[in-house]
Amino acid sequence: MDTSLEIIPAIDLMQGHCVRLTQGQRDSKVVYSKDPVAVARKWEQSGARRLHIVDLDGAFDGAPRNKTVVEKIRNAVSMQIQVGGGIRTPEDIGDYLSLGINYVILGTRAIQDPDWLKQEILNHGSRIIVGLDAKDGFVASHGWTVTETMSAASFALDLEEMGLESLIYTDVKRDGMLTGPNIPALATLALTVHLNIIASGGIHAIEDIHKIKSIGLKNIIGIITGKALYEKTLDLQEAIRVVSAPTKNNSL
Numbered sequence: 001m002d003t004s005l006e007i008i009p010a011i012d013l014m015q016g017h018c019v020r021l022t023q024g025q026r027d028s029k030v031v032y033s034k035d036p037v038a039v040a041r042k043w044e045q046s047g048a049r050r051l052h053i054v055d056l057d058g059a060f061d062g063a064p065r066n067k068t069v070v071e072k073i074r075n076a077v078s079m080q081i082q083v084g085g086g087i088r089t090p091e092d093i094g095d096y097l098s099l100g101i102n103y104v105i106l107g108t109r110a111i112q113d114p115d116w117l118k119q120e121i122l123n124h125g126s127r128i129i130v131g132l133d134a135k136d137g138f139v140a141s142h143g144w145t146v147t148e149t150m151s152a153a154s155f156a157l158d159l160e161e162m163g164l165e166s167l168i169y170t171d172v173k174r175d176g177m178l179t180g181p182n183i184p185a186l187a188t189l190a191l192t193v194h195l196n197i198i199a200s201g202g203i204h205a206i207e208d209i210h211k212i213k214s215i216g217l218k219n220i221i222g223i224i225t226g227k228a229l230y231e232k233t234l235d236l237q238e239a240i241r242v243v244s245a246p247t248k249n250n251s252l
Helices: 035-046 056-061 067-076 088-100 108-112 115-126 151-160 183-192 208-214 234-242
Strands: 006-014 019-022 031-034 050-053 080-084 103-106 128-135 136-143 146-151 167-172 196-200 222-223
Touching: 006 035, 006 056, 006 067, 006 234, 019 035, 031 035, 035 050, 035 067, 050 056, 050 067, 056 103, 067 080, 080 128, 088 103, 088 115, 103 115, 103 183, 108 115, 108 136, 115 128, 115 151, 128 151, 136 151, 146 151, 151 167, 167 183, 183 196, 183 208, 208 222, 208 234, 222 234
Parallel strands: 006 050, 006 222, 050 080, 080 103, 103 128, 128 167, 167 196, 196 222
Antiparallel strands: 006 019, 019 031, 128 136, 136 146
16 A cells, blocks of 8 residues: 555535535535546546445445446446445455446444454455544444444554554544544554554645655555535545655654
């Protein structure tokens, strides 16, 4: 996996449409496009090298629901794609990888069944990413509807011990709020583990990109942004320029 910091635009799917939710609440849905393939092409043309897709129906239902749309996006763009949402069986993982998806994101079952997760990491290596969704410092699961008793930091350490290479860290309370990312929590997590970390949740403006970059830790490798792009409070090309610009000191 490329360890340079990159901007990763997000496409969240519900009933085949490109939507965004606020704090993962199903009834907060806003439809931004009925043509997610066109949206994916737009982000690629703007310079994105990786795309983040979440099957929200799948996350709520516990099984993939938008695989056909994901396949259409995969066939339309050449950038890397990571997909999550309701992926809870080896068959689901295999189906996505066979479509040419680069990375599969595991969430709820990864939390509930560590032995299964460890086996899937052994089977697929760096192509497995775990979504570490946190609410008040604790792990959130089941489409963010359940807060577990395990702390986010403890779970991350367990994942590292299992041999996982990368995780996506989302502060649920920040997601879709455009209030800025939780910089202290992100920095603390990045110092706690050596895993590659992709930051998600709360990105609003270019200042947020600068703040994450200024943490200066090499294991923070990506920034996912969705609502800020759709609401036009963040310009994708500008964000890519910011993370691509050289810094005098890029590690603590």
